[in-house]
Amino acid sequence: MLFDHLFAKHLGGQHILRIEDTDRTRYNEESEREFVETLHWVGIDFDEGPHVGGPHAPYRQSERKEAGIYAEQIQILLANGHAYKAFETPEELDEMREYQKINKLSTGYYGGKWRDATPEQVSEAEASGKPYVIRQRMPRDVKIVTQDAIRGRVEVDSNLLTDPVLIKADGMPTYHFAAMVDDHLMKITHVLRGDEWLPSFPMHWTLYEQFGWEKPVFVHCPVIVGTDGKKLSKRHGATRVLDYGAQGYTKDALKNFIALIGWSPGDEREVMTEAELIEAFSLDGMQPSPGQFDIEKLRWLNGHRIRKMDPNDLLDALLSFARDPYTESYWATFVDENPVPNKPPIDGKEILRKLKLISDTATNDRPYVLAALKEEQQRVQTLADFGEAMEFFLVEEPEMDEKAIAKWFKEPHVPELFDWILAKLDESRVETAEHYETIVKAFQSHKGLEKLGPVVHPTRVALTGKTAGPGLFELMAVLGHDRIERRIRRAQGML
Known part of the structure; x- marks a missing residue:
């Protein structure tokens, strides 16, 4: 569908949505609605279709069947001998397939007794009320040459091809018939479809020739x-x-x-x-x-x-995502069927909780949430990742990594480090990354530490509960004086 969309837009053509609902056992309105909503969400809309109208209506094949479109076209094939009525019962078809298997023959319908039945035999079967399907009469003993935009010219022995059903016993057309008829009548110039249709392609190609129609460009996508x-x-x-x-x-x-x-x-x-x-x-x-x-x-x-993305636009997108009913329903029922080895399964309800925290905080303090988002924007890969990434900014007391505490809070200089930070906070309420960088580096010089890491890591753990994250001085500027003070004092209680 995306290739259809891009190609139509590239050529300045019309992108048409047709609902192929001839298999009534599989069709339901909810699936159709979700299909259209999904394409609309991803930005694929249509110039014609059942939801917007257009000159080639109706656009549902069930409605086109009721309008008599397929009945009119099948009569043309019956009249010129390119289709025939076949009256086999399901049991007879099963016997045919069993015979083919036993005798190691190709399995499929290659004519049975009805392909060459006389008009009298057909009339007698109809008069007796026997149900029937209408099949395409594939040519025999010839090479069928098809042309695909990707694979080029392909030759097929017609004797290897079965006679496909065009009209089912309930009068509903099959894809083999309805799609070809609709493509012609709707003036479709290019047919882009999955390559699972390649085995049926010679039958469709032949159908165009049997009608005498100009063929569209067929493209069988991988x-x-x-x-x-x-x-x-x-x-x-x-x-x-x-x-x-x-x-x-x-x-x-x-x-x-x-x-x-x-x-x-x-x-x-x-x-x-x-x-x-x-x-x-x-x-x-x-x-x-x-x-x-x-x-x-x-x-x-x-x-x-x-x-x-512009941070403001990104925040709008994040909030829309967090508040979307489908996001909520998806994560509320999420089951992690493929957990990453050595990691706990993803908890959908936890993801929802963290996204709601962003949404609720933004309602009361958008500037603060925006500042926090900017620090994580370079680190996340999905909108859902923001929940985990931003949580420590938004909660009063972030969850602490016990291993990080055990590693960094036991260093002998850490009690003095925390006292130093609190003392410097009392001296000034400047809340810039440069100011906090000066405080931290001054302690490094004061202690004569060769590297900054032993100062940065315990400070980061005290403020975020983690050993990794955005730049320490930048996140301190976002947290601000009061949050830093509360978190440092909390950390002191853990020493």
């Missing part, structure tokens, strides 16, 4: 696999687009990432805006081999986007 080369599944990451949004990926990073799976702009660019993707997109850059879904590359791209 499938997406995980880094292990296997079909993409939940173990490789989320499988619903909205889930990536709930995990804190931006739609721009997601589009950038997906576009580069199976397509290349022809140069070394990896970070591209949507405008750049649209300008560069062409079928020449499509690759026939499967594209690899690498979640680490997506995280890198997303982190890059976050680092390039």
